[in-house]
Amino acid sequence: MPVLILYNTDHGSTAEIASRIASRIDAVLPPTEVHNLHDFDATTLPNYTAVILGSAVHGAKWLPEANTFCDVHKETLITKPVYAFSAGAPGALPKVFRNWCGNHEEKAIFEGLKKRLDGKVRMHRLFSGKIEREDLPGGLRMCCGLFGGMRYGDLREWDKIEAWADEVAADLKRDQEEGRE
């Protein structure tokens, strides 16, 4: 059965992260499938061996449709290995805040997801996405403007994304070898 990578995006950068994750996992554990949440036929969810959910972050939270998907399909999701990733803006922040804010947001999203899925989420990682100044809402832009040294543009760190995908693939491979799949 394939591994499913399911993403929710606003401006597209989460989709590209999802595809890169899929290609790394596919190299170890084929087949994989990547779907946009909006086009996904959720009746096929039982047909996947594991699910990797990803969402863009707005207001320090996943996009509402991604959270709703977890709520609606919880009973199926918790029967499978579930992993999660987010595309946010920690890399846009000045260096002094970057790690603290990034770790805080990563942990808060993970805790929220675990609450939604009875603790059945194995890993969550927050990556920096593409951040364009003009895409941010006025309040957030103003708040960010208070700090000097904001960075904008494509801040995705592909080496970190690939390393995380490899970690997920190794975890799933262990399941397979130990007969847990």
Ligand SMILES: Cc1cc2nc3c(=O)[nH]c(=O)nc-3n(C[C@H](O)[C@H](O)[C@H](O)COP(=O)(O)O)c2cc1C
């Ligand atoms: C309206 C809006 C609100 C955002 N709020 C946050 C936030 O609270 N935390 C964060 O890390 N990133 C935030 N971001 C940055 C996005 O998560 C980031 O640009 C991400 O790459 C978007 O993914 P996408 O291209 O798939 O939509 C926000 C972006 C927008 C447009």
